[in-house]
Amino acid sequence: MSTDGHLSDHDRAAFARGALTRRELLRRAGIAGGVVAGAGLLAACGSGSSSGATGGAPSAGPVSIDKTVAPSWTFSNWPLYIDTKNKTQHPSLDLFDKKYNTKTNYLEDIEDNESFFGKVKAQLEAGQNIQRDIVTLTDWMAAKWVALGYCEALDRSLIPNVEKNQSSALRGRSIDPQDQFLVPWQSGFTGIAYNPKLTGGDLTSVADLWNPDFKGKVTLLTEMRDTLGLVMLQQGVDPAKCTVDDAQSACDYIQPYVNNGQIRRFTGNDYAGDLAKGNVVACMGWSGDVVQLQFDNPDLKFVVPDKGGMLWTDNMMIPKNASHPYNAHLWMNFYYQPEIAAMVEDWVNYICPVDGAKDALLKNDPSIAKNPLIFPPQSTLDNVHVFKALTPQEDLEFNQAFQQLIGG
Amino acid sequence: MNWLKKRPAYPLLLPGMLWLAIFFFIPMAVMLYKSLETVTVDLNYQQHFTFDWNFSNYTDNISQYKSQFARSFLYAAIATVAAFLIAYPLAYVIAFRGGRWKNLLLLLVIAPFFTNYLIRTLAWQTILADNSVVTSTLDAMHLLSITDALGWTQQSRLLATPLAVVSAITYNYLAFMVLPLYVSLEKIDQRLLEASLDLYANRVKAFMKVTFPLSLPGVFAGTLLTFIPATGDYINAEILGSPQTRMIGNVIQSKFLIFNDYPAASALSFTLMAIMLVFIAIYAKLLGTEEVTTV
Numbered sequence: 001m002s003t004d005g006h007l008s009d010h011d012r013a014a015f016a017r018g019a020l021t022r023r024e025l026l027r028r029a030g031i032a033g034g035v036v037a038g039a040g041l042l043a044a045c046g047s048g049s050s051s052g053a054t055g056g057a058p059s060a061g062p063v064s065i066d067k068t069v070a071p072s073w074t075f076s077n078w079p080l081y082i083d084t085k086n087k088t089q090h091p092s093l094d095l096f097d098k099k100y101n102t103k104t105n106y107l108e109d110i111e112d113n114e115s116f117f118g119k120v121k122a123q124l125e126a127g128q129n130i131q132r133d134i135v136t137l138t139d140w141m142a143a144k145w146v147a148l149g150y151c152e153a154l155d156r157s158l159i160p161n162v163e164k165n166q167s168s169a170l171r172g173r174s175i176d177p178q179d180q181f182l183v184p185w186q187s188g189f190t191g192i193a194y195n196p197k198l199t200g201g202d203l204t205s206v207a208d209l210w211n212p213d214f215k216g217k218v219t220l221l222t223e224m225r226d227t228l229g230l231v232m233l234q235q236g237v238d239p240a241k242c243t244v245d246d247a248q249s250a251c252d253y254i255q256p257y258v259n260n261g262q263i264r265r266f267t268g269n270d271y272a273g274d275l276a277k278g279n280v281v282a283c284m285g286w287s288g289d290v291v292q293l294q295f296d297n298p299d300l301k302f303v304v305p306d307k308g309g310m311l312w313t314d315n316m317m318i319p320k321n322a323s324h325p326y327n328a329h330l331w332m333n334f335y336y337q338p339e340i341a342a343m344v345e346d347w348v349n350y351i352c353p354v355d356g357a358k359d360a361l362l363k364n365d366p367s368i369a370k371n372p373l374i375f376p377p378q379s380t381l382d383n384v385h386v387f388k389a390l391t392p393q394e395d396l397e398f399n400q401a402f403q404q405l406i407g408g
Numbered sequence: 409m410n411w412l413k414k415r416p417a418y419p420l421l422l423p424g425m426l427w428l429a430i431f432f433f434i435p436m437a438v439m440l441y442k443s444l445e446t447v448t449v450d451l452n453y454q455q456h457f458t459f460d461w462n463f464s465n466y467t468d469n470i471s472q473y474k475s476q477f478a479r480s481f482l483y484a485a486i487a488t489v490a491a492f493l494i495a496y497p498l499a500y501v502i503a504f505r506g507g508r509w510k511n512l513l514l515l516l517v518i519a520p521f522f523t524n525y526l527i528r529t530l531a532w533q534t535i536l537a538d539n540s541v542v543t544s545t546l547d548a549m550h551l552l553s554i555t556d557a558l559g560w561t562q563q564s565r566l567l568a569t570p571l572a573v574v575s576a577i578t579y580n581y582l583a584f585m586v587l588p589l590y591v592s593l594e595k596i597d598q599r600l601l602e603a604s605l606d607l608y609a610n611r612v613k614a615f616m617k618v619t620f621p622l623s624l625p626g627v628f629a630g631t632l633l634t635f636i637p638a639t640g641d642y643i644n645a646e647i648l649g650s651p652q653t654r655m656i657g658n659v660i661q662s663k664f665l666i667f668n669d670y671p672a673a674s675a676l677s678f679t680l681m682a683i684m685l686v687f688i689a690i691y692a693k694l695l696g697t698e699e700v701t702t703v
Contacts, residue, residue, distance in 0.1 A: 047525060118665030144453050216563040217538075258651045264568045265650055339593045392449040403662060407476075407654035 005063040038078060065155055065325050073133045073327035078106040079269045080292055083347035085135045092343045096334050102327055111184040111268035112222050113141040122152045129321045131217040136185050140389060142315045143175040151181045152318040157246040158329040161336035165355045183332045184353035189384055190226040190310035193275060193285035197299045206234040209282055215262050219274060219283040222266045225387040226310055232310035247398045251405045256259045266406045287373040288350035302373060304380050312385040349374055443674035455668060465675035473659050480655040484638035486579040489632050491585040499589035517586050529647050532576050536566040568650040576644040583635035592626025628695050636684060656680055
């Protein structure tokens with residue numbers, strides 16, 4: 001989970017004038033990244049190389065969709081990313097199932113953008129159905145799917161609530177200028193999660209992770225943009241403008257801590273278990289996860305590092321040739337009702353893309369509104385960054401350096 | 409159709425050969441072809457593979473990942489020996505002293521396999537957690553300071569150490585060692601043992617001269633069934649390991665699924681197979697039981 005784009009001076013100025021709400025500003029930050037990605041796309045189109053026989057340019061208009069509700073459909077998402085009751089029930093999905101008389105097959109099978117893509121790539125390339133009707137991917141990966149033509153165009157007429165309630169800051173992003181393919185699910189921060197009882201004090205920066213007392217009790221993320229982003233910020237490099245050399249120097253910075261065993265593992269969402277069990281005392285993590293873990297273990301803390309944290313948005317999209325696109329549209333539309341979004345938000349605790357969800361939430365659970373991770377203060381907003389859109393060549397070289405670091 | 413009269417059994421091979429052709433030889437050929445391709449990425453992130461006899465896939469990747477290769481063979485070898493040391497007495501007791509409990513005991517050996525491989529391995533995460541009973545007990549007995557000194561564990565913890573990975577591999581493949589050993593021990597003719605004792609061999613000598621040699625086919629099969637999959641295993645290192653315990657299976661997995669660098673992954677897979685074949689050939693020569701090598 002990390003993001004393309006940057007918080008522009010223009011946006012900050014607009015915020016200062018009161019023209020943008022705090023949340024809008026935050027969301028807007030998640031967007032601009034696409035500018036660079038968009039430029040890459042345009043360049044690709046300009047050169048006329050729509051390349052791959054089965055991939056190629058995004059399809060232009062919405063395909064006509066059979067408007068019958070399928071008896072079941074599949075939604076792939078990240079773990080701990082929807083409202084949950086009694087470990088296995090998801091009230092918002094249950095309401096949806098009841099209303100439309102369908103059965104949602106909810107999979108928590110995305111732990112890492114790259115490895116999820118790796119798993120389904122061959123099928124997408126061959127034009128096969130990947131047996132999922134919605135997948136939820138982070139901006140930069142979503143941009144890749146759009147570029148490769150691996151997602152279906154949305155029928156906007158089927159999602160009036162998205163039309164009405166989608167946060168203006170998340171509309172017309174350059175990774176999807178016409179809002180043809182992506183519907184935002186959540187935004188959030190990458191920072192440092194820790195257990196102050198076990199660390200014996202507060203952590204404020206990435207450098208604090210290297211305290212010899214925490215040897216073997218620190219984890220970093222397998223999401224390259226998150227781990228390298230935080231380290232680059234620590235090194236005083238802006239991840240929105242980084243180069244291959246910066247990536248290499250970030251890896252070189254981390255390498256000794258891998259070699260001496262300071263870093264126990266590189267993880268996806270599974271750092272949550274290690275942190276909760278006390279196997280890990282401090283780690284890189286995602287804001288909303290930590291808010292959730294706090295319900296079981298109120299000691300846990302999340303901090304945006306003093307030298308900067310990362311900001312990203314995850315997006316729902318319909319994979320190419322999905323079998324039940326109508327159900328997928330219905331769900332997107334259903335989720336974009338403020339009350340339903342608030343239900344999810346109350347549990348998920350990331351930053352919600354649905355206007356009005358905040359008001360709905362304030363009525364039901366005002367404590368959430370006081371949580372600085374969900375409604376962040378200006379100082380936090382000033383301190384979060386987005387990872388630049390990498391060119392395919394950079395993508396390869398960044399990944400090579402990073403994979404080398406995490407053990408091949 | 410004269411040959412059919414002379415060799416009436418050949419058509420019976422057909423289903424097996426067809427199976428092998430479709431699911432083994434053709435994929436192998438495809439993989440060999442892939443391993444000599446070059447991958448390029450265009451501006452649309454689309455990967456293109458061109459076949460150009462790119463042998464550097466082999467040389468580059470072998471030199472880059474030699475430590476992961478070495479680690480895989482080392483871990484697999486230790487796990488195989490450990491599994492053998494655990495399995496032989498177990499199979500021996502079941503075969504010779506099991507009596508009417510034989511079937512039940514065998515069932516107990518296989519019972520863990522009714523649980524999913526992944527779940528069994530994940531359970532070890534809990535068993536070996538830093539403040540688990542196992543860890544604190546071993547630590548209280550000062551065993552972990554010994555393994556720390558040997559480099560098998562770090563900071564007196566078990567999870568995310570070589571010891572955790574090797575132990576879990578041993579556990580996960582134990583049944584593959586027990587079953588062939590049991591079969592070979594079980595069919596030993598008891599009268600041969602009686603004869604050796606009649607000829608004034610003591611129990612140890614009878615074991616060394618009669619029982620063990622007759623169980624060699626089981627030893628051979630068991631070690632191969634353990635060693636080969638253990639070398640390519642990546643789940644245990646993934647779930648219970650750290651960056652310093654990554655095995656070649658982890659590298660191949662990430663090359664395939666994260667990098668989508670199929671040529672590199674294929675080259676590494678082929679190299680792994682080649683090394684394994686050489687090992688097995690030498691091993692077969694050394695252990696050389698007739699039943700296995702003359703087939």
